[in-house]
Amino acid sequence: MIKRALLSVSDKRGIVEFARGLAELGVEIISTGGTAKVLKEAGVNVIQVSEITGFPEILDGRVKTLHPLIHGGILAVRNNREHMKQLNEMNIKPIDMVVINLYPFKNTILKEGVTFDEAIENIDIGGPTMIRAAAKNFQDVVVVVNPDRYGSILEELKEKCDISRETKLKLALEVFEHTSHYDTLIADYLRKKTGARPFPETVTITMEKVQDLRYGENPHQKAAFYREVVPVEGSIALAQQLHGKELSFNNINDANAAVEIVREFSKPTVVGVKHANPCGVGSANSIYEAYKKAFEADPVSIFGGIFAINRTVDVGIAREINNIFIEIVIAPDYQEEALEILREKKNIRVLKMEELALPYKPEGTMDMKRVRGGLLLQDADEVDMNTETIRVVTKRKPTAEELEDLIFAWKVVKHAKSNAIVLARDEQTVGIGPGQVSRIWAAENAIRQAKDRARGSVMASDAFFPFPDVVKAAAEAGITAIIQPGGSVKDEESIKAANEADIAMVFTGIRHFKH
CATH class of the missing domain: 3.40.140.20 (AICAR transformylase, duplication domain)
Structure with a gap:
């Protein structure tokens, strides 16, 4: 039976109607601060937490519910005789329902011009403590953090005069999902503010669901779409x-x-x-x-x-x-x-x-790849090629037009699955060979796709040539210039092959594997 409920919410959606519904079922309402004020103005009978604790709210409301008369009422296990004996001896009444949502930390940090002090002030202390306590004692205490649950909870109370253990457990799970998300937001915010290293000893990721999807990559796979809480441009x-x-x-x-x-x-x-x-x-x-x-x-x-x-x-x-x-x-x-x-x-x-x-600008974001039982985390591949530092390694330098096309092809090959080869001419791709286990196969696929358009085009490779075979294939196809990272132990063989075919070749010193 739900006899006493503590309501203290930042998000006031539906709280008046919910409190009225509880009151009509004979539930005694305890509340604090702004929530108590809203409920009183709506005509709901409310007992202030300070009336129970005998202690006023202090430190601008930072301390109000952190008291044994509150937490004892939440954490006592009802079928534990010793617990109930202690409650009786200390005149602590059980609290059977806790309805709390936390200070709006997310909304605060998303506001334009928000100060660090404002963000810190919106870190909730008492709220997480109470809902975690209630969730730990879920078999005896109903804990609600989501206003969307109010309607179904009232329906179950009206129908069964109580809340089932199954529902209580689901609500407890929501609490720990909620507090985990909340704490991760705070940690991410502080990490950015302190300039802490991006690869901490432990990694916790929090995202918000955008939508459920009809299915995943294939119809037999279930899927959903999530996004980062702080938007990335x-x-x-x-x-x-x-x-x-x-x-x-x-x-x-x-x-x-x-x-x-x-x-x-x-x-x-x-x-x-x-x-x-x-x-x-x-x-x-x-x-x-x-x-x-x-x-x-x-x-x-x-x-x-x-x-x-x-x-x-x-x-x-x-x-x-x-x-x-x-x-x-x-x-x-x-x-x-x-x-x-x-x-x-x-x-x-x-x-x-x-x-x-808008002009492209690196975001400093992280790239994640999930493996079974683990996670690979790296800086996003946002490095840009510096045209002043690329190195011409052949006798013939690329013409201005060739260099423009080389840079164009390099930007595209960066985003093709490795091993990848891109052919381009006049700022247009004419052949793309992505995702091959052999680089020569990628080159052959790109040349085959280009057909006659390969002649006079330029080639970009996402990684170095382990053998001169790609250069020789390029020469046979009439390709006039090549851009690649360089760095192979057989670079000299590729350079020699390029010189023999009068192909201009430049090294970037940057690799763009995309797996």
């Missing part, structure tokens, strides 16, 4: 969907890949992605021209793929897209007529991300 998790059916697991993953690639470019650029790999990328002076380059780079693979566009989508692009089957279009904005054209297709997902039009 340019994140697919913050994209605004303007049209189309719900995003799937693969849609989100592929869209993220497209966004990561297009953000490498400041010039008008369109990126086509299929299965998280680039299949066509084009840059130009106009976004329409860039679109035509991206599509014509590989008009076959883009079927059922994604376009990421870093300028406003105009009517011309919208009409072109509607001529083929595309899953998703992502852009910073859309002309109104262009948006109406895209909406003619029922299933295409249209996403708006204003950040795609």
Whole structure:
């Protein structure tokens, strides 16, 4: 039976109605501060915590519930005779329900211009202590941290005159999920403020659910989508969907890949992605021209793929897209007529991300890869190539046009699964060979895809050449310049092969494995 309930909430949603429902069932209401005031003004009979403890709230409300007369009433095990004997001797009445949600630390740190002192003041002390105590004693105490549970709890009380053990256990679980999330937010905030090292001895990650998904990579896998609590600029998790059916697991993953690639470019650029790999990328002076380059780079693979566009989508692009089957279009904005054209297709997902039009800037984020039973954590691969430090290692230097295309291809190959080779010409990919266990196979696939367009193109490789075979294949295909990290024990053999074919080759000193 629920005879006494302690209510103290920062989020006042539904608390008046819930308190009234409890009062109608004969439950005595205990409360504090602002919650007590709201309930009294609504006509709900309330006993102040200070009336029970005989001790006023002190230190600007920092200390009010931290008292044996409160915690004894929460933590006493009802079927433990010694516990109940001590309560009786000390005149402590049991508390059967604790309804608390914590100071709004998240909302505070997300406010623009918030000070460090304001953030610290919004670290709750008494709230976590009480809900953890109640959750530990869940078999005897109902603990509620989520206002969305009020309705179902009142229904169960009205129907059964009590709350089942199963419900109590689920509510206790919510408490520890809630406090874990809360404490991790605080730790992350302090880590950033103190400049502490990014790889602590223990790692706790907290994220918030965006949505449940229909399924995962395959229909037999269940899935959900989560995002970081503090938004990261340019994140697919913050994209605004303007049209189309719900995003799937693969849609989100592929869209993220497209966004990561297009953000490498400041010039008008369109990126086509299929299965998280680039299949066509084009840059130009106009976004329409860039679109035509991206599509014509590989008009076959883009079927059922994604376009990421870093300028406003105009009517011309919208009409072109509607001529083929595309899953998703992502852009910073859309002309109104262009948006109406895209909406003619029922299933295409249209996403708006204003950040795609902004210059790229490294976020200092971490990249995580889950392995069975563990987690790999690393800095995100946000290093940019410095054109002043790349090293020409062949007799012939690349022309200005070749160098421009080499840099373009290098930005794309960074985002293709390793082993990866990208061929480009006139700021357009003409052949992409991603995800091969042999680098020569990746090169052969890119050359095969490029066909005649390989002649006069440039090549980018995400890692060094272990043998000169890739250079020889490039020479046979008519490729004129190569960019690669260098660093192989057989670099000299590759350089010799390039010189013999009059191929210009530059080393970046940077590798871009993507596994």
